Amino acid sequence: MLPNATQSEIWYIGRIQLKEKKAENLEILFRSEPDGRDLSKIFASSATYQGGTWHFHNARRAEYSASQGQETLGPLLPELVLPECTAPPETLAAKLLPPDELPWPDVTRLAFDRARLNDRLRAPYETExxxxxxxxxxxxxxxxxxxxxxxxxxxxxxxxxxxxxxxxxxxxxxxxxxxxxxxxxxxxxxxxxxxxxxxxxxxxxxxxxxxxxxxxxxxxxxxxxxxxxxxxxxxxxxxx
Known part of the structure; x- marks a missing residue:
């Protein structure tokens, strides 16, 4: 989340493939900041990272009402593109997956990815x-x-x-x-x-x-x- 941002994202990923830039079994929760109220949630069976944006496949979006928080499910879409979901796979993996659960090539890729990850995010993977x-x-x-x-x-x-x-x-x-x-x-x-x-x-x-x-x-x-x-x-x- 960026400073002074009004919305944050919480990602849940079942499996991520850094080399293919793909993810499976995703849930993304959008929350308002700083009050932390749930706004909406995306469910997708898979997603691909193309052109700096995530493309969700077999996706469904749930909206939460501001007053009662009631969930309203939208239709099942073959593809859903959200411009705000731009976090690279390497950044998501560094935040979500412990290093001992990744294969060695992915650990090495994250350990020396100084362009996308800062020292704090790279430290666990470089140590591993x-x-x-x-x-x-x-x-x-x-x-x-x-x-x-x-x-x-x-x-x-x-x-x-x-x-x-x-x-x-x-x-x-x-x-x-x-x-x-x-x-x-x-x-x-x-x-x-x-x-x-x-x-x-x-x-x-x-x-x-x-x-x-x-x-x-x-x-x-x-x-x-x-x-x-x-x-x-x-x-x-x-x-x-």
Missing amino acids: HWNRLAYPLACPLLCLFGVAFGMTDARRNVAATIFSSVFVLFGFLVFTRLSIALGQGNRIPSFLAGTSSILLFGLGGLYLFADKVGWLWELQGWSREHPRAAVWLRRVGLIT
């Missing part, structure tokens, strides 16, 4: 895009923790290995959901929101795995022969 891109790496990085724990704890106590693995998994899931929520709320950059859990836990798992298999000991021996590299390795904590 980066999360879907990075999330397949969750399985191998969690396996690093499992292997590292199993190389030592399993020899002493199987329960300790299981508890450690479950604790890491729980922490990973909580941190992932927290970062995604912050990214979708446009509190942190979308790239960090979608990939930070993979990066942080991946580095932690790799460090723990390298320590268990002896890579860090080999790195420490190699650093004695390369003093310049040893300075940087000490700064990042890989050697002492």
Whole structure:
């Protein structure tokens, strides 16, 4: 709704196809502003976005009287065009559909549609895009923790290995959901929101795995022969 507008629209869409610019099972409620009184409602089985305007098919319009609010249904029309319905499909999808319900191509299209969507509307879809891109790496990085724990704890106590693995998994899931929520709320950059859990836990798992298999000991021996590299390795904590 634009500032100082006297009428607003509330859209209900059963399904929207961004690539084809089509929608199915629509209901559009028109309300007066600022009192919020229902004016009319459009029912349509489908609609297409053509020339900057929505064309409704098999549509029926219901008018509400100003005094009693009684509904009066109009005839069923094969096509109905309303000049005031100009919102692009991308804008409607960004307002109505959560990102996890859209296929990845549509998520990517909304995430980088800077021409139609502002940063607040794009944030949930950009976060979802980066999360879907990075999330397949969750399985191998969690396996690093499992292997590292199993190389030592399993020899002493199987329960300790299981508890450690479950604790890491729980922490990973909580941190992932927290970062995604912050990214979708446009509190942190979308790239960090979608990939930070993979990066942080991946580095932690790799460090723990390298320590268990002896890579860090080999790195420490190699650093004695390369003093310049040893300075940087000490700064990042890989050697002492």
